[in-house]
Amino acid sequence: MAKPGSSGDEQLPSNEERGCEGIRSRLPLTTLELFFVSVIFGMFSITLLCIYITMPSVDQKFLKIPRTVEELRTLTEYVSKYTDSYKPQVLAGFCVTYIFMQTFMIPGTIVMSLLAGSLFGIAEGAALVIFTATAGASSCYFLSKLIGRPLAMWLWPDKLRFFTREVAKRRDYLFNYMLFLRVTPTLPNTFINVCSPIVGVPYLTFLVATMLGLLPATFVTVRAGVALNTLRSFNELYDVKTVGALFVIGFVSIMPAIMSKFQSQDSDRSHSS
Template sequence: MLYEVEHRWRVFFLFCLAYLYKQTFAIPGSALLNVLAGALFGLQFAFPLVCFLTAAGATCCYTLSRLFGISIINYFFKKHFESFQSKVSENNDGLFFFLLFLRLFPMTPNWLINIASPLVGVPIHLFFLSVFIGLMPYNFLCCQAGVVLSQLTSLGDLFSWKVVIQLAVGALASLIPGLYFRRRNSVMIESKSE
């Protein structure tokens, strides 16, 4: 950590570049970089930073896809693309909340949403906001884990009640938005069917 203290701005700049590169080209590893951000920069700085970098990098991916993505999507992911396109058109009146739900639902492939969104007509401002807000619970949980891990001094600290409770509370907090949007969508579906 001594290097990070002496060269804080270099570390910050390199971290931001690595994060944006990873997001722009849909390379896996967000969790690792979020944990690293929490360990390096602390929760108060790391959490808003990774939320912004996630949204900015995903928006770069969106832009690249708008320019070059249609042939890739049609070749590799045609079935998924058509399914996503129909879901977007079904939820066009509440598109922001649909995108937010997709981001909050942990099994959704974010990289595919990033690539397909411009090709199905998702406006860039809704895309950016849905990434920024929708991935907040995930980003918070990972940054918090990085903070907790950076404070460990021995392997025994990892199994302390304080650490277990902190991680459990973080995990439970990350479930709340997903449950809320699942409930909201089921109510919307029931009202549409009536």
């Protein structure tokens, strides 16, 4: 990995120069890397199986990620029967499932956030989602630190090049930039989780920006889960007003860095004059 002061293109792997077609024509991971991923995947699967066998008889048709609001309502009604008597197992199952999905870039975490609001209310549900989302993002970060570079170059070569340049330009206020990305839907969270270690975002910056940046969207989603009966479609979660509000919050989070940069430039001009 190149040093922070180098240009964005220099931080990319040398095989980028061979073109995207050459990269996409082969599997991006080696046999050893695939084995490593399989072991981690197996550990998550065994943990979920252990939680499953400690529960009473469960109808297997409910063991899937809902694709519609109606399926989510049905799942919520079913799981809520076990929440009081088997709350530790339900919490453990929720946490492991959410972290597992985040680690391996499996879609559906928004549905899990809605489920948390439906089952546990706003306060407990939001705390649970923030914890699991941050833990899952961290798990994905460290997994990507080991094997993510070839996968990211295989999936998002152009977007990774852009992200590399943007991070290199914003080293002086990287936390504010990462916080802005987390609050706003500028870049997908999955992409940020995988590519942050590749472009040199320190873990502490990644961790705190993730924890704080996910708060607004988490509140919106969990609150919608509490009022699940009034929700007609997942598309209603992030309408124009909600997305606009997230961008406003994002710009507020990055404003101190922008102001500091302008003040520094004014100070440099006054000293040179």
